[in-house]
Amino acid sequence: MNQMLERRQFLQAGGALVVGFVLAPLSDASAQQTAQGAFPLRGLAEDSVDSFLAIGRDGTVTLYSGRVDLGTGLRASYRQIVAEELDVAYERIVMIDGDTALTPDQGGTGGSTAIVGAGVQVRQAAATARQALLKMAAQRLSVPVEQLSVAEGVVRASSGRSVAYGDLLAGNRFDIKTDTAAPLKNPGQYKYVGKPLRRPDLPDKMTGRHTFVHDFKLPNMLHARIVRPSAIGATLAEVDETSIADIPGARVVRVQNFLAVVAENEWNAVRAARALRVRWTGGGNLPGSDGVYAQMRGTTPERNEDLLKRGDSASGLRAAGARRLNATYEWPAQSHASMGPSCAVADMRDGRITVWSASQGTHRSRQVIARALGLPENQVRVVYLDGAGCYGMNGHDDAAAEAALLSRTLNRPVRVQWSREEETGWDPKGPPQLLDLRAALDSSGNIAAWETEAWLPMNTPNLFSRPLVSLVAAGIPQPEGQAVAQIQGNAYPPYDLANITATVHWLKTTPLRPSNLRAPGKLGNCYAVECFMDELAAAAGRDPLEYRLHHLKDERGVAILKRAAEMMNWQARPSPRPGNANDRISRGRSIVYVQYKHVDNRMGLGVDVEVNRDTGKVRVTRIICAYEAGLMINPDIVRSQVEGNILQGVSRTLLEETTFDQSRVTSTDWQSYPILTFPDAPALEIDLMGSPYDKPMGAGEAAGAPVPAAIGNAVFDAVGIRMRRVPLTPARVRAALAGGQASL
Numbered sequence: 001m002n003q004m005l006e007r008r009q010f011l012q013a014g015g016a017l018v019v020g021f022v023l024a025p026l027s028d029a030s031a032q033q034t035a036q037g038a039f040p041l042r043g044l045a046e047d048s049v050d051s052f053l054a055i056g057r058d059g060t061v062t063l064y065s066g067r068v069d070l071g072t073g074l075r076a077s078y079r080q081i082v083a084e085e086l087d088v089a090y091e092r093i094v095m096i097d098g099d100t101a102l103t104p105d106q107g108g109t110g111g112s113t114a115i116v117g118a119g120v121q122v123r124q125a126a127a128t129a130r131q132a133l134l135k136m137a138a139q140r141l142s143v144p145v146e147q148l149s150v151a152e153g154v155v156r157a158s159s160g161r162s163v164a165y166g167d168l169l170a171g172n173r174f175d176i177k178t179d180t181a182a183p184l185k186n187p188g189q190y191k192y193v194g195k196p197l198r199r200p201d202l203p204d205k206m207t208g209r210h211t212f213v214h215d216f217k218l219p220n221m222l223h224a225r226i227v228r229p230s231a232i233g234a235t236l237a238e239v240d241e242t243s244i245a246d247i248p249g250a251r252v253v254r255v256q257n258f259l260a261v262v263a264e265n266e267w268n269a270v271r272a273a274r275a276l277r278v279r280w281t282g283g284g285n286l287p288g289s290d291g292v293y294a295q296m297r298g299t300t301p302e303r304n305e306d307l308l309k310r311g312d313s314a315s316g317l318r319a320a321g322a323r324r325l326n327a328t329y330e331w332p333a334q335s336h337a338s339m340g341p342s343c344a345v346a347d348m349r350d351g352r353i354t355v356w357s358a359s360q361g362t363h364r365s366r367q368v369i370a371r372a373l374g375l376p377e378n379q380v381r382v383v384y385l386d387g388a389g390c391y392g393m394n395g396h397d398d399a400a401a402e403a404a405l406l407s408r409t410l411n412r413p414v415r416v417q418w419s420r421e422e423e424t425g426w427d428p429k430g431p432p433q434l435l436d437l438r439a440a441l442d443s444s445g446n447i448a449a450w451e452t453e454a455w456l457p458m459n460t461p462n463l464f465s466r467p468l469v470s471l472v473a474a475g476i477p478q479p480e481g482q483a484v485a486q487i488q489g490n491a492y493p494p495y496d497l498a499n500i501t502a503t504v505h506w507l508k509t510t511p512l513r514p515s516n517l518r519a520p521g522k523l524g525n526c527y528a529v530e531c532f533m534d535e536l537a538a539a540a541g542r543d544p545l546e547y548r549l550h551h552l553k554d555e556r557g558v559a560i561l562k563r564a565a566e567m568m569n570w571q572a573r574p575s576p577r578p579g580n581a582n583d584r585i586s587r588g589r590s591i592v593y594v595q596y597k598h599v600d601n602r603m604g605l606g607v608d609v610e611v612n613r614d615t616g617k618v619r620v621t622r623i624i625c626a627y628e629a630g631l632m633i634n635p636d637i638v639r640s641q642v643e644g645n646i647l648q649g650v651s652r653t654l655l656e657e658t659t660f661d662q663s664r665v666t667s668t669d670w671q672s673y674p675i676l677t678f679p680d681a682p683a684l685e686i687d688l689m690g691s692p693y694d695k696p697m698g699a700g701e702a703a704g705a706p707v708p709a710a711i712g713n714a715v716f717d718a719v720g721i722r723m724r725r726v727p728l729t730p731a732r733v734r735a736a737l738a739g740g741q742a743s744l
Helices: 007-014 074-086 113-141 165-169 202-206 266-275 292-298 313-318 362-373 396-410 420-426 469-473 522-539 544-551 555-568 635-654 707-719 730-739
Strands: 053-055 061-065 093-097 148-151 154-157 162-164 222-226 235-240 251-255 258-263 277-281 303-310 323-331 343-349 352-357 380-384 414-417 433-441 447-457 500-507 585-595 602-612 618-628 683-689
Touching: 053 113, 053 165, 061 074, 061 113, 074 093, 074 113, 113 148, 113 154, 113 162, 113 165, 154 165, 162 165, 222 266, 222 396, 235 251, 251 396, 258 266, 258 396, 258 469, 292 433, 313 433, 313 447, 313 500, 323 522, 343 396, 352 362, 352 396, 362 380, 362 396, 396 414, 396 469, 433 522, 447 522, 522 544, 522 585, 522 635, 522 707, 544 555, 544 585, 555 585, 555 602, 555 618, 555 683, 585 707, 602 707, 618 635, 618 707, 635 683, 635 707, 707 730
Parallel strands: 061 093, 222 414, 352 380, 447 500, 618 683
Antiparallel strands: 053 061, 148 154, 154 162, 222 258, 235 277, 251 258, 303 500, 323 433, 343 352, 343 414, 433 447, 585 602, 602 618
């Protein structure tokens, strides 16, 4: 079906009005259809109300969202926002997210901005729509707006007369701009916001009926597997196509150094990828994961940047009588390690292509695919389908581009499915980080001066994409540079220090393709900063909590840190814990404080650990967190996000490290790249601190940032050893204990 439907026809047929914000022009699209369905016709103004919510004749409301639900509960939260501002029943709202033919370009989903950014836009649009509907009803019922009330999508006058939203609209548009000053619902009257309403996607997910991108199929679809090179950057020298001649229907697709096999069924594609004889040359030249930090330190920076310069830290470090300390902290490259390997389906015909993908930025993906295939953007449609969790760019966008390239080449629908080895070996990585910290203590043990010096991969903002591995192999030009988000965040302490300097040496490249892995850079930076803060407290012979409170002047931060101490039943004493030296199982505790990005959520987080001196295994037994959450649209979802983020932080601290040799990644399965398992999950106690009158603050990233430092400090409290390199694997801890080293 290539017929184009004008949106007015769609509204009259299905009864819908589109309301909302867009951050880039949105075409006047028809209903969501299959690959052969309608594509955009014309754009709507960015400030038009007629861009994003739809109210059917039967009162059903459809929200079209450019942001997608990555398992974070957005489909519930957005419904609650719209239900509140429009005064419609939560159950009467459906949502379409991430379809470039229907939804506005609100940017990629990430950075905990889906509520604080795009959610506010949806709220303003819904509030504007409500005011317009009240004016329509006042005219229809011949009464002043002040005498009207709304409940369940029906406007009522004091006389008892009423009119429903669907009858007011009758398929017509508002033709007005969004009013950012439109009155919002009084928090004291909230009916839906702030309530733990059920997520609409969970029943089908729990019963196996939900369609993930991995489940999606099209008629006449081919299955594909990509044949990866023997080394990163290798050149394809020779392919022996006769090596798969005995596999029914299998064929080879080659575009320069991009190599794939396709077949009518998936197992034959898998067999062909394994059997195909290929010769590669060149590539590699990596420093190896053991040499990466020396390479970073030895590389001439592209540029240097002072993140913060207050007072005179250099003089403070040189002051007579000052006690000087320094430490180096190393954070490894890490994988997204998505439980389900990446997958995508593409269908190109009649000069147009539709791609089904779990991309966090479908509009960005559309730009990349259009440019790669040489198509106008309005001939490319990307439709979001749920995939495995990633929290940053994993292999989803790569798989989407690969499926698109193959579908164009073969003129058939193509499904690309990555393997476990591909997902962990070829996904873009959270990059390694190197930080040198220096401080001087005065005669009382207080911090007189602090310096942070960090080596980080240079970030190039506003890229359409990070270069996709198969497009590079196919010789398709892409924007150069890194895009790992604000990786320098939290590279200096949140405390009130008179003399402090924080400098970043920006490196042009990083050995492995980089990505914005969850809370980009903040876990590594907070690990260094809060562990060094603990080192200073120990050097001063001070209790870690008292030491932080002494240097923390932010009243809200003080209250949150004290609340965390109360939850821990904190007993004041210096670290390490006395009397642990002869224990086979040594126990320790810690407490840390972080304000995410120095402007967002404040957190006090405490940890209890056990360290087995024989095996070196660190087990986190308990974590408490006092978390500044602000306005919570759905408290259950916020709690789930905070808990999940903390658990992922435990996994990244204790287990996760991407290892690589001079040629390629070597940690490509669950044994070489393990993640936290259920038996090792700690007990969690979370205090969400917020009010309906606060601003929303997001929850998808911040809570993980303090976890590594809390674990590292608790290990020191247990065994008196500073672990300055993550992950804290049993082998690494055992070696440190055997050597009595303060740094490993």
